[in-house]
Amino acid sequence: MTLPSWFPLFRHRPAVVEAAVPKDAAQLAHLHAASFHRGWGDGEFDQMLREQNTLIHRLRQGRHIIGFAASRLAADEAEILSIAVSPQQRGRGLSRDLFLTHLGHLAGRGVRTVFLEVEENNMPARRLYDRTGFKVVGKRERYYKEANGVELNALIMRRDLS
Secondary structure, three states: OOOOOHHHHHOOOOEEEEEOHHHHHHHHEEEEEEEOOOOOOOOHHHHHHHHOOEEEEEEEEEOOOEEEEEEEEEEEEEEEEEEEEEEHHEEEEEEEHHHHHHHHHHHHHHEEEEEEEEEEEHHHHHHHHEEEEEEEEEEEEEEEEEEEEEEEEEEEEEEEOO
């Protein structure tokens, strides 16, 4: 397959972090399904995008959504629900930029403490969270379940934004 001459230009367009909108639900669901065993559907994303206590940022390159970060807010705390970057775009530092921007917006909304759960053996995600200031504060035994039925532990991590 021969790629068009303009193709390298697309690959090097800057990625932009911005608020996701309800019309993004299908693209976000597709990206989530490509990143996780049990993907969330369009309806779940549509509902979250309409809730006042949920914040979702998309990572866009050109017209394509290549990543997202989603959080739920309660008083001065937030829980990271999910973060994903397209498998083809990983390894370029985009998840760190997306995540730090998302955390900045949480702080701007008055969030002082952020929590998340991560599968214990997911080293790329754990490196991201370690490098962005999160610390392990607990563990949930057999929290995640793989497609083959294997149960995996989750680490509970926390970061103070204030």
